[in-house]
Amino acid sequence: MANADCIIIQGSNMAECHPVGFQWVAEAKARGARVIHIDPRFTRTSAIADTHAAIRAGTDVVLLGALINHVLAKDLYFHDYVVAYTNAATLVSEDFVDTEDLDGVFSGYDPETGTYDMSSWAYDERKDGEGGTSGDDVGGPSGGHEHGASKSARAAGDQHGAAGPPLEHARVIRDETLQHPRSVFQVLKRHYARYTPQMVEDLCGIPQWQFHQIADALTQNSGRDRTTCFAYALGWTQHSLGAQFIRTAAILQLLMGNMGRPGGGIMALRGHASIQGSTDIPTLFNILPGYLPMPMVGKHDTYEEYLASISSPLQKGFWTEAPSYTASLLKAWFGDAATPDNNFCYDYLPRLTGAHGTYQSVMAMLDDEVEGYFVIGQNPAVGSAHGKMQRLAMTHLKWVVVRDFQLIESATFWKDSPEIASGELKTEDIDTEVFFFPAANHVEKSGTFTQTQRMLQWHHQAVQPPGDAQSELEFFHELGVRIRERLKDSTDERDRPLLDMTWDYPKDEHGETDAEAVLAEINGYHLTGDKAGQLLDKFADMKPDGSTTGGCWIYTGVFAGGVNKSKNRMPGHEQDETALDWGWAWPMNRRVLYNRASADPEGRPWSERKKYVWWDADAKKWVGKDVPDFPVDRDPAFRPDADIGGPAAIAGDDPFIMQADGKGWLFAPKGMVDGPMPSHYEAQESPVDNPLYSQQRNPGRLVYPRKDNLWSPSGDEPGAGVYPFVFTTYRLTEHHTAGGMSRWLPYLSELQPEMFCEVSPELAEQQGLVNGEWATIVSARSAIEARVLVTERMTPLTIMGNTVHQIGLPYHWGVGRDAVVEGDGANDLLGIALDPNVQIQESKVGSCDIRPGRRPRGEELLRLVEEYQSRSGTTVETGSQRVDDVSSQIRERRAATLETEGDR
């Protein structure tokens, strides 16, 4: 990042949420980089940036789309890079029809299910092969990876999650002149033609001169010897089309040639110490370690179907080795019981029937379908969208286990939640058993965190945990031991997985489970041959025949040579800026993914300034500052036989080695369940009518129409005026997420002691709000109170001629009695509408009203919310219809695209 010539921070408040990471921005700036911050609010990041553009929350696709249009129309893209390294030249199937022609939906949309049949998005093929398998199911494998993959991985358009969508083979048709009307390049050009600076001014509220300022900064700082870097965070992901926000940036960065190059890429700034690790080795429903999919009933019923769905043997890249990764994982889990004959106990794996994300689970709890709930280092009562639904759901459980340092709100909901105060709940009537286990913290246990750039760092245990406090490692291992103990005589087949599971780990001198042994299992071993018992050096050593183990193939190599490389601690000042000897990054310690793209097709650096990885013709190998993310001896001139697949099929100029065609995807033929190219839709709740299409909201989004999850009217729908303002939620430097690790600490609490809302002087004037006094914010779900902070950092925007006021709400506070500071939770205002790709809720934008004074107490609070609902005529249907009305002929055209699928 320090190598960037221009840094565009959008959908992130980096200086506030990642202050220490921001030092690299400061350093780039010192070297002369332009720093541009695009955010609804003027934040501490804006204060240091050269430019701040106030954007209406949720309109990022318009701005980025306009930038795409700008560089395409004015030929400002990096031509050589685009032609060689992206799928710009690839032709798209004749069946594909764009949103521009179907008024807001792509071809293959099924209004009944609200999902797409993606086969019409496929590449055109030389020989007639059948279209790919149908797209990922809702929340399919792409889910975990979407939010999990960081930076270049995602930036490279690698959206296919668990290797997600295979292409049957790489026999695509390319037109290197980019002139063919069905070439991705032309398709893209047409798609974004209507995304103009004027549109940006009208929809985002960013004046045209400022748009040009941003566009010029981007284009002047991209190309052979300059690179621009994007940084984003939850400001992009927490939308009903969040994944598409990131895709848009990825397309733009590919066009500008900023992928796989130093100072380029798209940097995902993530909020938890090991959030990257917890998606690589997922505590997520839809994937297994290494982004292998969880088996889906009907799609993955057999081992063969499962493997086939991940990759086809003829496609390019390392995903074709999925059988080895899967076999090694199953061997690691089920040990001797896993044999080639029983498909390594593949049938031991439970099957998905759809999305089983946290919000689906919560709704299942409300229907009493869930009995027990583990809450581990998380505080859903405060930190999750629709806090009320979260808390009510817990009262439906038989038991809940909370593991944390302090008595967080999720552990005390039964005695001091807002619902107790409002009389909706009575402590005596709540039958949930609550177990609170004190947790050990990072200095009381050893293990690895994976930080946001995929680097594993070992943290050493400094002291023993106090009292009953335990690490999760210890707790879950012990729980497993006792469960197995209870089942040891069971003859029930369903208990076999638990009994066959490898669960014997060495203990350290304090009698606690040895984390290093677990990491070794994750790395994997050779089981047979002369190397039997040795740790694997690289995932390429994995075999599909069960002769190797490995709990997470992308982590294989962390123990290369039997040494725990996550413990590497060579001081930064003793090595170059790539710092390969500090920690270990997956895959294979590569710091910049797809870094083959930092050299031109012939393997020469694009420029001396941006030298990173290049082809050493004499040594016949790739060399440079980083570990080449490419077959190290693959000659740039190499062209594979179209009939082979896998790593061998990677051409010398196919930098994006995890992509089925080795190219960066400007157009995603697979993987994005709500469209191959991002289109702008308004947020679930928005004061604005979508002028681009009659389709107001993302047709692929997930909505859950229920009485306890209402949506206020949008745009010019009647009653929209009752909730006239836009609110957006965010973090502050001084606190951490739901506050479990900050609101209990006096030194942090005193810095931001009270829940507040940020409003512009104009809005304050209009609503009679006074700085420092109280205000009540009302949404269709709930009402909260907050101190008023009147500040010019909030700017009213002129959108399509109307003034739109935005209100900023930090979400760190919760109602309880144990913390040093408490306050109403902003997340209580939110409803549940999810991005279809990644199941992430829309929490960055909603509609509300704001009024002076404190909120009513007790039942009066409920009255207030109901009064607003009835006044706005909000019903369960409001905002929940998938598609908006269109002319009959459009409807027919849409249907036609679906039927063609049917015929095939």
Add this chain to the structure above:
Amino acid sequence: MAPKDSTFLGWPVLRQLASGDFLGRGTSVTSRKTREVEARTTTADRVVQSVCPYCAVGCGQKVFVKDDKVVQIEGDPDSPVSRGRLCPKGAASEQLVNSPSRQTHVLYRAPGATQFQRIELDEAIDMVADRYLEARANKWQEVDDKGRRLRRTMGIASLGGATLDNEENYLMKKLYTASGAIQIENQARI
């Protein structure tokens, strides 16, 4: 070295006259405590390299331990990620570790109860194990309506993991999956 403060010769007034510090600003007025000043960072028994537990930047931390108690946590200058710097949260890590309000006992709240009660860790894990198996059995699904194999339980859900070690997430996913529990989520989706 100046004489002991307690002695007559240690009387700063005399030291003022004796030393060049006639106005009593520096050398002549220091107390013994001042002259023998120590720093927690130098008296620590050991220093352990760690990683900040808050956000995902992964800043290096040095943990200073004395008598098996953490006495100081500060940035690790060796880290190429953070170069010894920490944000307010990272800088408050010591308070996170030694917080007076931190819970160190297992607490149990019975159905309908208005208070937590303390129970033994061992007993608590047993209770959870029993309930785990019961919930697993109660909501077990062997096949779906089309008779296709599911072999899963909907009785158990889990939330959290992004604040945990990779090794911990690995064991959790392994145990849950082997048990047939699928409703597993963490902050990555919040």
Add this chain to the structure above:
Amino acid sequence: MGYLSRQLSGQTEPATDAGWQEAPRRQGFFTDTSICIGCKACEVACKEWNGIPLDGLAITGNSYDNTGDLGASTWRHVAFVEQSQDRIEAARESGRALVDLGMPSMGAPAPAPEPSIASPAGYGTLPAPIEGHGPALTDMLSEKANVEAGGTGDYGLTVDGVPIVGPVPEFRWLMSSDVCKHCTHAGCLDVCPTGSLFRSEFGTVVVQDDICNGCGYCVGACPFGVIERRTDSSVSVTADSHVPNVGVAQKCTLCYDRLSHDQTPACAQTCPTTSIKFGAHDDMVATARDRVTQLHEQGFTEARLYGANEHDGVGGTGSVFLLLDEPEVYGLPPDPVVPTAKLPEMFRAAGVAGLGLLGAVAISFVGSRS
């Protein structure tokens, strides 16, 4: 009196004045507010290292500043100032006026240094040349001429003929981490009757909490309102609910304990953007001058240094600041003078008055012999 007055004002080496033979180089801070991101890590790191109690849990409504000001339980304080364009223009103008006044240039003004990693550029800094690429100052000037002559922007620095760099921003958010100034002539130190406050070998001013009897005189003698006597209203952050040093004057020690063991002060060590720099005082002053020169070269005339002049009312401060507006905007005095500088004058006046009293009494008794 001559000896005294020499000790009370003007340029001097404070550690030597305090009797330290072969003292190490004077240590100090340079706080570059132009790159402060207001994260308050310095406040926390300071409190954590020094075990300072809590001082209040109420929101102030003053932007993001819920700390208030420096005091017994706040040794680092980050100020937040929100300004709109007219105020920024005023600041830029007042800064330019200073230049016209021919402010002391402390020898030849340093040449604009190439921005270095050591001092990250910050607020409003213009792109600097990168190996011949990118807009340099001269580029922009020729660009301007070029554009005015109806030409096009060779450096692509213009939108519709209007250069896109260096305008007065419409709005800005100033952040500044304030701290004890560790004055060359320290009022608090000189008025302390117990010798609790002392001048360390590093030239810093430190309270010895085992000596201070809480007379409170130093509080009034500080021209910057830094030092304060801790009241029992401070709230403990420890399990034993003990509040240390109640009734004792407290302030930044510039981490005397850490310095004594060659360690960086907690605040400077933690500062994410190196807005707080620590080192030998004269190095700090030099860095500060380079930085202000750099900003001026780039047209940001609102930049100015505070405390870098050893001829000022306190003989220069050990903590030097780069500000982007008048000092009082940040809550700093515009012309601080250490009260003790006037001590000879005061003693003289008191002496005359005392003699007058003697005389008056004497006279009243004249001729009243009974």
Add this chain to the structure above:
Amino acid sequence: MTTSPFDSYRPPEEGRRKRRRDSGIRRAGDLAKGAQRSWLSRDGGGRREAPAVPDAEFSSYYGQAIVKPVPWDHKISAYLFVGGIAGTSGIIQAGAAATGNAVLQRNARLTAMTTVALSGAALVADLGRPERFLNMMRTVKLTSPMSVGTWILTAYAGFASVTTGAEVLRLLPARGPVTALTRVTDALGTPSTIGQAAFGAPLAAYTAVLLADTAHPVWHESRRELPFVFVGSAALASAGVQMVLTPTALAGPVRRLALAGVATELAAMHQLEEHLSDLGIDEPVTTGQGAGKLRLAKGLAIAGGVGTLLSGRSRLVAIASGVALATASALTRMGIVEAGIESAKDPKYTVRVQKDRLEKRRQQGNTEDSVVTVR
């Protein structure tokens, strides 16, 4: 206004969002007004509520004080008051001794001892750590009026105890140890009497320096006048006390002293107000709480003075005048203390004084000593 080549580099005005708000919208200054609200006062904060500051005159940081007021209350006023009486009584007793006015001598000495004891007590009581009061003796700091004052007080108390001892012994039947002790006091008598007088003057005067040597605008800026106000006040107070205690026949000298004191204080006080109003920071002494006490003090001083002048030989009037004068002195001390603290709490006094003198120096072309530099 062009301040640099770059300021002409601006995006086109049209279409720019104006962050600059039309009047009536709150800015920093108004925020400060907001800061006056009661919710501001921090629980456990020990913080002062910041007064609002008009944005027009100068900007401030949310109206917060720049300098901190000394954490002193009227124990210090009392100290100044009794200290002054002690000091002057120490001189009076010498005068009385020299003129053989035994009654006045005894009264003065007893007064001196009592008041010096009280002043010591007041001083200790005002400490944050009274148990550490002995640390005052740790050093001799010529730069610290309080340290100097402590040593003066100590020396004074030493002499006073001898002279007072002598008076006490005189009241006791002369036998046994009394005779022995009397021999000692007689031997030390003369030097002690002179010593007490010698240290009496500085004891009465130094407290002015104690206040002036602070960053409190009102105190510091009146550093030249304050000593005279204080010695005047001390003189009239101690004289007043003796007018109460001593038969009018023997009180001639103190009546004269009282008049001299009144004259000095009124004159000096007038000077002080003049000077402060020149600096534009006289509000604390002309309006407000402290000022009220000062006005009352002035009135009582005049009344006491007139009473002394016209009918000082009437015992009743003498007592009344004496009480009036003493009260006047007490009020003066309280008024000065309050005014000084008030001037510290409001940044406008600090900033006004400093900006004015800065501006003056700049007009004289003197910029060498500015705290703000641009290179």
